Amino acid sequence: MERLEEWRQLLAAGKYFKVVCGAGHEVEADVERLAYVYTLAGCNGFDVSAKPEVVEACGRGIQAAAEVAPAMGLNLGVRPFITVSVGMPGDHHVRKAVISSDCVACDLCIPACPTAAITVDLVVVDPLCIGCGRCEAVCPPAAAAIRWRHDAKSLRSILPACLQAGAESIELHAAVADEQATLAEWQVVNDCLPDGLVSLCLDRHYLSNHDLLERIRRAHAVAGNRMMLQADGVPMGGVAGSGWKATLQAVAMADVIERELKARDPRFRHLPVVLSGGTNRGTGQLAARCGVPFAGIAMGSQARRLVQGGLQDIKVGRVDTAIKKLVAEASDMIKTTLAISELC
Numbered sequence: 548m549e550r551l552e553e554w555r556q557l558l559a560a561g562k563y564f565k566v567v568c569g570a571g572h573e574v575e576a577d578v579e580r581l582a583y584v585y586t587l588a589g590c591n592g593f594d595v596s597a598k599p600e601v602v603e604a605c606g607r608g609i610q611a612a613a614e615v616a617p618a619m620g621l622n623l624g625v626r627p628f629i630t631v632s633v634g635m636p637g638d639h640h641v642r643k644a645v646i647s648s649d650c651v652a653c654d655l656c657i658p659a660c661p662t663a664a665i666t667v668d669l670v671v672v673d674p675l676c677i678g679c680g681r682c683e684a685v686c687p688p689a690a691a692a693i694r695w696r697h698d699a700k701s702l703r704s705i706l707p708a709c710l711q712a713g714a715e716s717i718e719l720h721a722a723v724a725d726e727q728a729t730l731a732e733w734q735v736v737n738d739c740l741p742d743g744l745v746s747l748c749l750d751r752h753y754l755s756n757h758d759l760l761e762r763i764r765r766a767h768a769v770a771g772n773r774m775m776l777q778a779d780g781v782p783m784g785g786v787a788g789s790g791w792k793a794t795l796q797a798v799a800m801a802d803v804i805e806r807e808l809k810a811r812d813p814r815f816r817h818l819p820v821v822l823s824g825g826t827n828r829g830t831g832q833l834a835a836r837c838g839v840p841f842a843g844i845a846m847g848s849q850a851r852r853l854v855q856g857g858l859q860d861i862k863v864g865r866v867d868t869a870i871k872k873l874v875a876e877a878s879d880m881i882k883t884t885l886a887i888s889e890l891c
């Protein structure tokens with residue numbers, strides 16, 4: 548079966564589970580280890596930074612998992628799809644923190660950072676920063692020392708290189724108000740991948756429900772049935788924990804799209820909607836209880852945190868007790884999160 552058709556079937560069945568390594572996470576060894584562990588755990592998608600070296604690292608992790616799986620008694624099924632993330636200026640996923648001269652050296656941001664990107668000298672290590680904003684949240688208002696810079700990438704040059712390196716899809720994070728600029732960038736994404744699935748990631752920070760649906764309609768006019776939609780409840784909201792409240796907005800956004808668009812307009816009936824932004828083990832269950840169908844779940848913070856403690860000890864390609872333990876935990880998490888989707 549063709550790769551595209553395999554992907555469509557996963558989405559139609561609500562069984563697509565994507566681990567978000569982080570659009571700004573460019574530490575290749577970490578991405579390779581994450582891909583190794585989660586491929587063995589049954590994950591069928593990875594979302595990585597739009598950098599060819601990172602795409603290749605993800606591919607190495609997937610390939611190593613495929614090679615050791617038989618020895619672990621695992622049947623991996625569909626080989627995971629690699630998506631690269633790019634974003635509009637202002638979108639959280641493609642920004643990097645900078646500590647300004649207003650810093651009063653209180654050190655509160657150091658332990659708050661989930662990726663250990665802030666050194667004891669109060670410098671942000673760029674490749675580690677995922678733009679989550681937790682440093683800004685704890686920075687004393689009197690200092691307000693965190694600034695942001697857009698991690699600008701020239702899409703027309705970087706995206707073909709990422710596809711060449713093994714990426715199969717592109718996701719545009721477009722949680723910004725500027726409609727024309729967003730559509731122009733969306734056109735570039737579509738030009739770069741005219742015959743594959745392309746994903747638009749939106750949230751409702753700037754967009755009303757009406758604006759959200761209008762943006763989806765316009766984007767769909769460009770991509771047609773190659774389009775996927777990522778409903779980003781609370782961008783990078785996975786840090787909020789495992790409760791239903793953390794995942795509520797992703798489900799609510801998917802509900803709006805289902806009721807106001809998919810159920811009313813046949814052109815959108817098969818639009819795959821992937822839940823993200825605050826997703827956790829309860830996401831599938833909450834969606835099922837609310838009667839909200841979904842094509843898949845993308846998980847960042849919660850998925851990374853689950854394996855974080857043991858990840859540095861993992862040697863890609865080696866099978867030992869440590870990897871078995873991590874794979875078992877990750878596999879259980881994926882099944883818990885997705886299994887309930889079958890009820891929708």
Ligand code: SF4
Nearest residue numbers: 660676677679680682
């Ligand atoms: S807390 Fe988040 S935004 Fe701040 S430096 Fe760490 S990763 Fe970057």
Ligand code: SF4
Nearest residue numbers: 650651653654656686
């Ligand atoms: S929290 Fe703000 S003021 Fe405190 S060390 Fe970090 S950047 Fe500086």
